[in-house]
Amino acid sequence: xxxxxxxxxxxTVQVWFKQEGDTVQKGEPLLxxxxxxxxxxxxxxxxxxxxxxxxxxxxxVPINTPIAIIAAEGEVVExxxxxxxxxxxxxxxxxxxxxGKVRATPVARRLxxxxxxxxxxxxxxxxxGRVTRADVEAFxxxxxxxxxxxxxxxxxxxxxxxxxxxQAAVPAGLAAAPANAAAAPVTGPQAxxxxxxxxxxxxxxxxxxRMSQSAFTAPHVTLTTEADVTDLVRLRTALNEEDRRHxxxxxGYLDLFVRxxxxxxxxxxxxxxxxxxxxxxxEPEAHVGVAVALPDGLLVPVIRHASRLSVGxxxxxxxxxxxxxxxxxxxxxxxxxxxxxxxxxxxxxxxxFTPTINPPQAAILG
Numbered sequence: 001x002x003x004x005x006x007x008x009x010x011x012t013v014q015v016w017f018k019q020e021g022d023t024v025q026k027g028e029p030l031l032x033x034x035x036x037x038x039x040x041x042x043x044x045x046x047x048x049x050x051x052x053x054x055x056x057x058x059x060x061v062p063i064n065t066p067i068a069i070i071a072a073e074g075e076v077v078e079x080x081x082x083x084x085x086x087x088x089x090x091x092x093x094x095x096x097x098x099x100g101k102v103r104a105t106p107v108a109r110r111l112x113x114x115x116x117x118x119x120x121x122x123x124x125x126x127x128x129g130r131v132t133r134a135d136v137e138a139f140x141x142x143x144x145x146x147x148x149x150x151x152x153x154x155x156x157x158x159x160x161x162x163x164x165x166x167q168a169a170v171p172a173g174l175a176a177a178p179a180n181a182a183a184a185p186v187t188g189p190q191a192x193x194x195x196x197x198x199x200x201x202x203x204x205x206x207x208x209x210r211m212s213q214s215a216f217t218a219p220h221v222t223l224t225t226e227a228d229v230t231d232l233v234r235l236r237t238a239l240n241e242e243d244r245r246h247x248x249x250x251x252g253y254l255d256l257f258v259r260x261x262x263x264x265x266x267x268x269x270x271x272x273x274x275x276x277x278x279x280x281x282x283e284p285e286a287h288v289g290v291a292v293a294l295p296d297g298l299l300v301p302v303i304r305h306a307s308r309l310s311v312g313x314x315x316x317x318x319x320x321x322x323x324x325x326x327x328x329x330x331x332x333x334x335x336x337x338x339x340x341x342x343x344x345x346x347x348x349x350x351x352x353f354t355p356t357i358n359p360p361q362a363a364i365l366g
Contacts, residue, residue: 001055003063004033004040005332011035012060013067015110018050024070031067032106036206038299038330039106048072104131105328107296111136117143132327203297214359217275222354232256243312249319251311254290254344258314261365262286262306265340272339274360289338289358290318292325299325300358302338340364 001011014032018024030044048070055067071077102119104112108131112119115136122139124131200208214220232253240251265272265286273282286307289300301321303314324330341358342365355366 001033001061001063001065001067002042004035004042005336007336008035008063008332010060010062013055013057014039014106015057015113016053017109020050020053022050023073024048024050029102029104029109032109034203034206035332036335038332038335039328040332041104041106041109044070046070048075051075051077102131103129105133107133107328108136111140115140126327126329130327130329134326203294203299207297210359211356214357217359218357218362220354220357222352224352239311243315246312248312249315251315252318253346254342255311255315255318257342257344257365258288258290258303258306258318259309259311261340261342262288266307271363273362274339275362276360283339285339287337287339289341290321291341291343291355292322294325299330299335300338300341301325301330301334302336304337342366 004011012034014034016031017029018031024030024044024047026045026047027043029041030050031042033040033042049072050068051071052069053067054069055061055065061067069077103124103126104119104122105126108122109119111117111133112122112131117136117140119131122131122135123129125135126132198204236251236253236256239256243249243251263286265288269282270280272286273280275281285305287302287304288306289302292299292301301324303309303317303321306314309317321330321334324334338358338361340361340363341355343355345353345366353366355364357364
């Protein structure tokens with residue numbers, strides 16, 4: 001298990017992209033590893049044959065634990081490590097060698113495999129042509145729209161089940177049935193539909209563990225107040241216009257709150273602290289995490305040294321982190337080391353609310 005971040009101690013194998021007996025090339029994607037809510041694609045460290053998978057998908061092991069054996073073609077593996085007799089190979093049933101490396105995020109690979117899509121046929125919009133989750137969803141929707149005849153559109157749209165490919169939009173005028181359409185005959189009572197069961201794994205499992213840890217170790221007290229932000233609105237408008245003139249992503253209120261909170265944390269060090277055993281650790285720097293909602297859960301990438309950054313620099317870093325979170329390209333180090341968290345539900349027309357403290361931090365701003 002490779003060490004994929006400075007603070008990583010263990011990793012969970014999410015999916016193997018190869019099977020035992022498959023040929024692998026150095027540098028091509030071999031497996032996906034989950035570490036602290038982030039899926040990371042791990043490349044093959046050498047070329048050869050994937051002789052043995054030692055850690056199956058779903059298992060968590062400490063770093064440096066052997067997870068697979070890659071052997072040279074025809075190599076005899078030492079006894080005691082699932083040796084293969086000379087002359088025998090664990091082939092893939094005459095299956096042709098897999099195609100060349102396709103750059104894709106782990107989430108995109110999982111969805112493509114789940115929906116039976118060829119990754120090589122999907123145009124990538126990420127860095128260096130990397131295929132992202134959005135690319136897979138758009139490709140699936142376009143294929144479905146092209147294959148679906150007009151008469152297949154029913155009288156009402158049915159929301160897809162979670163985990164299903166996105167549905168193509170129903171063209172205007174086709175959603176409603178003709179006025180003289182005959183009602184469907186009643187055929188009797190319908191068979192009961194079994195509930196869907198979703199394994200609590202990956203990001204959902206980590207989020208559940210963190211929320212439980214927070215609830216049982218940090219008694220939550222919520223304080224609310226009101227402030228006149230007339231001057232802040234004027235400041236944001238001016239900074240936003242200036243930033244966009246220089247090609248920046250624009251300044252949002254969240255960027256201002258990150259800057260304000262970071263300065264306030266240094267003036268109130270007990271708010272910029274964490275509980276470690278029987279000690280309270282006061283952090284000398286303000287590293288502010290910003291919550292990002294995803295379809296599978298929530299991530300909190302960290303803007304480091306936020307008190308030292310200009311509002312424009314904060315906006316650019318926040319934009320980078322949000323895009324990386326949505327594309328599945330965050331690194332473990334992007335998520336570690338936060339001393340305070342801001343979560344903003346204003347876009348959903350939510351007023352005051354009580355967020356859960358992000359452990360081991362001492363406070364959160366909602």
